[in-house]
Amino acid sequence: MSPTCCHSIFTSSVGRKYIMAITGLMLSGFLLVHLIGNYLLLIDPALFNAYAHKLTTNPLIYGAEAILILIFLTHISLAIKLTLENRQARPQKYYVRKLSGRGATWASSTMPYTGILILIFLVLHLIHFKYGALYYATYDGVEMRDLHRLVIEFFQLPLHVAIYVATMVLTGFHLSHGFWSAFQSLGFDHPNYFGLIKKISLLYAIVIAVGYSFIPVWVYLSPYIAGGTH
Amino acid sequence: MSSSKNMTLNLKVWRQKSKDAEGKMVDYQLKDVSPDSSFLEMMDQLNEELIAKGDDPVAFDHDCREGICGMCSLMINGRPHGPEDETTTCQLHMRKFSEGDTVVIEPFRARPFPVLRDLIIDRTALDTIMQAGGFVSVNTGNAAEASAVAICKCDSDLAMDAASCVGCGSCVAVCKNASAMLFVSAKVSQLALLPQGQVERRDRVLNMVKKMDELGFGNCTNEKECEAVCPKGIKITNIARLNREYMSAALF
Incomplete structure (x- = not known):
């Protein structure tokens, strides 16, 4: 290992982009696993509650949560630092600035803003669910939190559904730039595969946005759909 | 029109x-x-x-x-x-x-x-980055026999594309972060792809990026506006190459 290794990775512009990329990809992975877990909700309340119970009572969860928090904090704090530096790099603004139409997209130009909105959502999300109302259910003599009931009740309010869906759409935009951008920052540019990475990036963003949004919409609408039950 | x-x-x-x-x-x-x-x-x-x-x-x-x-x-x-x-x-x-x-x-x-003054800007910063590593200081002697060191056409083409950068600074000017990554990546690439550039390959990328950061250019956010406006059509695949070069230089 070179003597400049760790210092230059943590201080240089290029090195810090690696950290943004790696933490971003890890968070992308987390989102996918979380999404799969959420769908148990629509399959069977008992299954969803049992899954959540198994997850939260596993002693390894504390380590996993600590790592997850560390990844989030690294990604967020570094993003804020880099964005502030970028602002300082052009003290005098242009009188007219026109985008080429072939570079920046709405998603790429709003990364700091979508990022901040996702952060606010994340705090509310933890307050509403992880630290939300404590309902209990008992399956086969084991008492556990009835998170299913909490979710169903929460999404009876149209405002909750609207905020949740809006944030998931914004998250989709954030990911559509962030996902392929991570590969670019880490140096992937293979002529045969880069187009594929961009397509996967878009597909992934749509899966996350639509996948997460579907659940609250379904929970809200299902009483109105003939024969639909919770 | x-x-x-x-x-x-x-x-x-x-x-x-x-x-x-x-x-x-x-x-x-x-x-x-x-x-x-x-x-x-x-x-x-x-x-x-x-x-x-x-x-x-x-x-x-x-x-x-x-x-x-x-x-x-x-x-x-x-x-x-x-x-x-x-x-x-x-x-x-x-x-x-x-x-x-x-x-x-x-x-x-x-x-x-x-x-x-008016529309004239001082672009010395780009020269300062070049002085940090954008050169080959090994003595190569007289022009060698052309076929003595075989270079893949694929590499010489990419090196030539990167070398077409004229250093005007339009990539910096258009970038919302005023990042100089396209310029630096072109200069790193043109030498990293050719045998003459191998001796100083590792130090070059580390020093040029260090100088770029010191001079107060912003950080790249991969928006590609630089590629779209570059008068010489330099591609951001050069930035990906710079990112790879930097990684191998910094880690190994």
Whole structure:
């Protein structure tokens, strides 16, 4: 290992982009696993509650949560630092600035803003669910939190559904730039595969946005759909 | 869009007396601009009128006027080097504009590119990055026999593409973060791809990135505006190469 290794990775512009990329990809992975877990909700309340119970009572969860928090904090704090530096790099603004139409997209130009909105959502999300109302259910003599009931009740309010869906759409935009951008920052540019990475990036963003949004919409609408039950 | 008749243009030009003076946009109406003139000839025409009136001419950078020196700059209607793809300001023709158009002309803006006067900026920062590693200092002697060291055409083509960067700074000017990554990546790539560049390969990328950061350029956010406006068509695949070069140099 070179003597400049760790210092230059943590201080240089290029090195810090690696950290943004790696933490971003890890968070992308987390989102996918979380999404799969959420769908148990629509399959069977008992299954969803049992899954959540198994997850939260596993002693390894504390380590996993600590790592997850560390990844989030690294990604967020570094993003804020880099964005502030970028602002300082052009003290005098242009009188007219026109985008080429072939570079920046709405998603790429709003990364700091979508990022901040996702952060606010994340705090509310933890307050509403992880630290939300404590309902209990008992399956086969084991008492556990009835998170299913909490979710169903929460999404009876149209405002909750609207905020949740809006944030998931914004998250989709954030990911559509962030996902392929991570590969670019880490140096992937293979002529045969880069187009594929961009397509996967878009597909992934749509899966996350639509996948997460579907659940609250379904929970809200299902009483109105003939024969639909919770 | 193009017309053979001479036109009248409404110019909005950034005027600034000196580095520390306050600058402002000043309106000029310029009549009788030939569509066959180049953008810089239009600027010359404006300056002749200003001089005739006893005003200070607009200071702007230019040298070869044939698109190869990288000296001309100018942000024209919000785009470096104006509306034409892969074209420097000096090679831009007034036939790309129409009668009565408003043309906004500003200097390239970035913290490391201070405005010296009007539209002239100090791009020494790019030279300073080059001095940090954008060279080959091994003595290669006389020109070697061409087939002695075989170089894949695939690599020499990529090196040549990267080497077409004229260092004008339009990538910095257009980047919302004023990042110099496209410039630095082109300079790193042109040497990293060829045998002559191997000896200093590791130090080159570390030192050039370090210097780039010290000079106050922003961080790349992969938006590709630089690639879209580069007058030499430098691709961001060079930035990916720089990222790879830096990783292997920093870690191993």
